[in-house]
Amino acid sequence: MSAEKSILNKNGIPSFVTDYIDSYKKNNIVLNIERIKLIKQLEDTIFKKVESGGLYFDEKHIAGCINFAEKWYFPLEPFQKFIISFIFLYHSHNQRAYYKEFLIMMGRGGGKNGLISVISHYLISELHGIENYNGSVVANSEEQAKTSFEEIYDAINKKSLLQRAFYKTKLEITSNATNSKFKFHTANPKTKDGGRQGFVIFDEIHAYENASLVNVYKSGMGKKKDSRKFYIGTDGYVREGYLDSMKNKANNILDGEHPDSKMFVFICKLDDVKEVSDETMWEKANPMFSQPMSEYAEILYEEVKEEFLELNYDSTSRTEFMTKRMNLPEEDMEKIVASWEDIMQTSRPMPLLNNRTAIVGVDYANAIDFAAVGFLFRIDNNYVWHSHSFARKEFLDTHSLGPPIGEWEKKGYLTIVEAPTIDPKLMVDWVKQECERLNLTVHKVMVDNFRYDITRPAFEDAGYEMELLKYMPSIHAQLSPRVETIFRNHQVIWDDNPLMRWYTNNTAVKIKKDGNKEFIKKDPVRRKTDGFHAFLHALYRSDEVVGQDLDKSFDMLELIDF
Incomplete structure (x- = not known):
């Protein structure tokens, strides 16, 4: 990539990262406290390591993944480009990926599944270039597990060039160049074998009652270069389950209690239940609502607004709305012992x-x-x-x-x-x-x-x-x-x-x-x-x-x- 076309600034930071942070600092976008803490953490630690030469962003893969997404799928939002940039952050001394885990949580409709489909497709492709870099998406239900798989399947089905590059069945997608395979699995840890995974996506993690399923697939990790784990979802109703432990871990990381952690935490949610009454705060939970909104975001915004107005007539839906749309669980106090x-x-x-x-x-x-x-x-x-x-x-x-x-x-x-x-x-x-x-x-x-x-x-x-x-x-x-x-x-x-x-x-x-x-x-x-x-x-x-x-x-x- 020529110097004039470089996506990196003089300090080695991608423009997709600096532009996103600048948007926040100029008050062009509204962020929740978790993302504000993330920015501070990046500025205090990661960026300094990049500037000193200890870490580097691979602009070839960052630009390659973003271009791949926008050519074969859809235009990416700034926050999606921001996340992708950190997938391809590496140690300088051994050229190995810095972040091993990614926790991505946001309100329903925020585009996390679409983003993970793009990332998955790129990671098994010859553009990524790692042979036998197998990937799996895991969820509690077959319908949810197949979401990203079917999105990749349909993308290949529509383009003859992709059909020449990938072999697909209803159960598996394979890159002809790298022999990397992508599959989906439902949640039954007793019958699964982690295998030799390059990456695993744990979808809708709010439904995991414990770590047994995750542990099965994690046991097969680390045997491939740059193995990665992605945890995605919206909050849910299971307490003391796996998600609560992940949220506790994530908050400790953002608070600086684990400076050597290799988990990238991107959580979007309201900071307070009172903010639901202010529509300008909704983008805290759903980054799609940041200005300027895409056509998809505008349609989604109108749908969410209708759901919110409906709460005036059907208060029983408020718990679902707060949990799934605002990513901030609020229990129905008339149906529970205590919050x-x-x-x-x-x-x-x-x-x-x-x-x-x-x-x-x-x-x-x-x-x-x-x-x-x-x-x-x-x-x-x-x-x-x-x-x-x-x-x-x-x-x-x-x-x-x-x-x-x-x-x-x-x-x-x-x-x-x-x-x-x-x-x-x-x-x-x-x-x-x-x-x-x-x-x-x-x-x-x-x-x-x-x-x-x-x-x-x-x-x-x-x-x-x-x-x-x-x-x-x-x-x-x-x-x-x-x-x-x-x-x-x-x-x-x-x-x-x-x-x-x-x-x-x-x-x-x-x-x-x-x-x-x-x-x-x-x-x-x-x-x-x-x-x-x-x-x-x-x-x-x-x-x-x-x-x-x-x-x-x-x-x-x-x-x-x-």
């Missing part, structure tokens, strides 16, 4: 529990899957919950629940039981163990009437007073105002307990015809709620232990000979 932010506030450290009185709550609804038990204390106007769960190994082996149950067992949050049923004596033994360890007093044990005939003898034989909760829908209606209040006021403490967060997030609030609320499961099999219901049972009598610890302290003082 995810409020649930996370339960993760504060436990106060000292020794020598206290508690209500014990038990949930033993189904002896063949999960059971839960815990102590509820009233300490400094907080509701402190110390609990443990039991889960049957056979149930876990036959049902893919999503969260890392095995890891949670290692950390002591639950016990996996290898037996036909969960013996209620296991819960009694745990209560006795904790009473002895912490010198606790049990005021009474609360349990609902489901399987009460099994749980009652076990606890009564151990000397504990039982109280039967007979009509749970009525009790839920009585408790719902308190549950809402104590979560919103951050009065619930159960330490950093992912199992309890999972239980609570799995619980839905059903508003009945009479206006009363009932706590139910979001999913009858995969979304367990046992720990939350044990907490509810104890909450019903929690006022009875207020002040009892103070009384015990006075009793102990009387025994001391001063």
Whole structure:
């Protein structure tokens, strides 16, 4: 490429990068905080390494990929050219790609799938020039997994020159020059082999409940030069899943906590839910809406605007609109126990529990899957919950629940039981163990009437007073105002307990015809709620232990000979 046509400035930075940053600094585009942090990170670290000669942008590949896209697909937006530039950033000493991972998140319609189709097609082509640089796109559903594959397939189908360069079937696209193959896969980690991948695209990562699928494909990486992983999607409704861990990692990277990270983070979202009322802020979530808008963007903008106006008449669609269009999850507070932010506030450290009185709550609804038990204390106007769960190994082996149950067992949050049923004596033994360890007093044990005939003898034989909760829908209606209040006021403490967060997030609030609320499961099999219901049972009598610890302290003082 001749000097006069170079896309690099005197410092070696592509014009596609500097132009995008200049647009922000001149207030021509509006960016969210994550992209503002990205620019600062690039200026503070990456650009300095380029200027000093430690890194370089390969202008041949950058221009080649962009030209390939605009010749065979569609005109690229400035933000898309900005992203492509960093795919072809290399170490100077060994000519290997600098960024190994790319996290790209934005509102629905932002063009992430189209961009990834272009990139994928280029990477397997002779223009990229790496032989056997195989690529895969992975998603939870076949329809989503085939999105980019079919876009490439259709592009080849329309152009005779591309037909001579690539061989295609309905399952695989192959470059005749490099023998690089591109496939799609659905999400079933037990039946997949990572293989020798040059690059992998993990699509709609909001639906991944854990890292098992990603790990399968990552295991086949690193064996090819310049292997890359792309994570793309819009936010979703699965909490404590793979996406949440990725977002935490991404934020730490943008905050400078991992300066050696090789992940490029490009997240577009509203910074605050209030911004949804200002249409000029929408481009924070969807960079397609930056001025000047393309014809595609104008059509999309009108569609999104119509959806927003419709919220005045159908408020039930707001959660979907905020999550998918604005890439900022907003939960329907009428259908959940508490917001995810409020649930996370339960993760504060436990106060000292020794020598206290508690209500014990038990949930033993189904002896063949999960059971839960815990102590509820009233300490400094907080509701402190110390609990443990039991889960049957056979149930876990036959049902893919999503969260890392095995890891949670290692950390002591639950016990996996290898037996036909969960013996209620296991819960009694745990209560006795904790009473002895912490010198606790049990005021009474609360349990609902489901399987009460099994749980009652076990606890009564151990000397504990039982109280039967007979009509749970009525009790839920009585408790719902308190549950809402104590979560919103951050009065619930159960330490950093992912199992309890999972239980609570799995619980839905059903508003009945009479206006009363009932706590139910979001999913009858995969979304367990046992720990939350044990907490509810104890909450019903929690006022009875207020002040009892103070009384015990006075009793102990009387025994001391001063």
